[in-house]
Amino acid sequence: MIAVHTELPAYRAAAAELPQSVRIAASPRGTIAVVAARAGAAAAALDAGAIAVVVCDPTPEAVAGLPRDAPVVLDRALLRADAQVHADPHAALLTAECAAAPADLDAVVVDAVGWLRTLAVEAGPWPRRRRARRSAVRWRC
Structure with missing residues (x-):
């Protein structure tokens, strides 16, 4: 509990x-x-x-x-555009969790992916890994 x-x-x-x-x-x-x-x-x-x-x-x-x-x-609800965000340079994984009403889901997902991209570039360079044969992207609505 x-x-x-x-x-x-x-x-x-x-x-x-x-x-x-x-x-x-x-x-x-x-x-x-x-x-x-x-x-x-x-x-x-x-x-x-x-x-x-x-x-x-x-x-x-x-x-x-x-x-x-x-x-x-x-x-x-969304990360402020003027927020000062910094990724840990030792990060091995960045994640985002989104929850929104169906009408807002596209905007929320785009915002989350945009911030993950920003953090990933800042925290890089990322170690090279073998490419996965299948996508790891999952959608849950």
């Missing part, structure tokens, strides 16, 4: 739909804490013992000062 600590109604509702695998916890200790984008909220959750933090619609102020090794997920 995954323990989640949040005061955000959308995440509480989502957790309620997964009663077999998620439970809402009263405090952040030992949980995945989901916080709004307020300065210090993510750091406070980590200081209170959260094992990971999800920051909803993050701002630079909301994640400023977090330890580089802190497990933090930024939950936003």
Whole structure:
């Protein structure tokens, strides 16, 4: 069972739909804490013992000062065009997960692939590998 600590109604509702695998916890200790984008909220959750933090619609102020090794997920609809993103030069894999209403799916996928391309170029050069005989691309709608 995954323990989640949040005061955000959308995440509480989502957790309620997964009663077999998620439970809402009263405090952040030992949980995945989901916080709004307020300065210090993510750091406070980590200081209170959260094992990971999800920051909803993050701002630079909301994640400023977090330890580089802190497990933090930024939950936003699309990556801002002016965002300063940097890929780890030692990365072996870059992934993106997309979720959108059917009418928005094309735009969301194009945005995600564009950012993966940007990060891949920045993190390169990538080690040469034998070409796969089949595509590894999967679509799930």
